[in-house]
Amino acid sequence: MAIDRTPVLKRCRQLDIDPVVMGINKKSNRQPKQRRRQQSEYGIQLREKQKAKFIYGVLEKQFRSYYDKALKLDGITGDNLMSILESRLDNVVFRLGFARTRKEARQTVRHGHITVNGKRLDIPSYRVKAGDVIAVAPKAKELLPIKEALISSESMAVPGWLEVDIEKLQGSVLQLPTRDQIDLDIDAQLIVELYSK
Numbered sequence: 001m002a003i004d005r006t007p008v009l010k011r012c013r014q015l016d017i018d019p020v021v022m023g024i025n026k027k028s029n030r031q032p033k034q035r036r037r038q039q040s041e042y043g044i045q046l047r048e049k050q051k052a053k054f055i056y057g058v059l060e061k062q063f064r065s066y067y068d069k070a071l072k073l074d075g076i077t078g079d080n081l082m083s084i085l086e087s088r089l090d091n092v093v094f095r096l097g098f099a100r101t102r103k104e105a106r107q108t109v110r111h112g113h114i115t116v117n118g119k120r121l122d123i124p125s126y127r128v129k130a131g132d133v134i135a136v137a138p139k140a141k142e143l144l145p146i147k148e149a150l151i152s153s154e155s156m157a158v159p160g161w162l163e164v165d166i167e168k169l170q171g172s173v174l175q176l177p178t179r180d181q182i183d184l185d186i187d188a189q190l191i192v193e194l195y196s197k
Helices: 008-015 041-056 060-072 077-086 089-096 102-110 144-152 188-195
Strands: 114-116 133-136 162-165 170-173
Touching: 008 041, 041 060, 041 077, 041 188, 060 077, 060 188, 077 089, 077 188, 089 102, 089 114, 089 133, 089 162, 089 170, 102 144
Parallel strands: none
Antiparallel strands: 114 133, 133 170, 162 170
């Protein structure tokens, strides 16, 4: 399995992403190098795609398949793509506050600590549907990483398309996310233009 081992803060600097988006509260002290050349149209489009892939932790092959699915759905392709990425199980676990970062959320899901509608699920790329109930498995409720995540996520706002019950350690999907409910600074239209060449 391919893994991107680039340090997160370095990659955030390269793609001009605030580390808070990744769930990291550190700030880098290094100043970004001033670019002399103006970026081409292709370079700008590629940068948006790399930004989306990095934030959601998706590799090229899977990202391309998400684009193909978004293309077949009704509506604006870019908005559909963002909705598909946002409704991944690992992202939903992160958004509910059961993990501090999306990488931690992916690991939590892979280890079988999350249930969907009462059934244990260990597939981070599983797409949740409206009405799904995502909960921490009973045996995992006392795990230290989940407790730490809940403490650190108290200041984080849960998006409007999700509902969380901290006491029961469960959340539910009220509806699939629309583009205006996704607070990430990604221009999905540029990604669509890149793939449609």
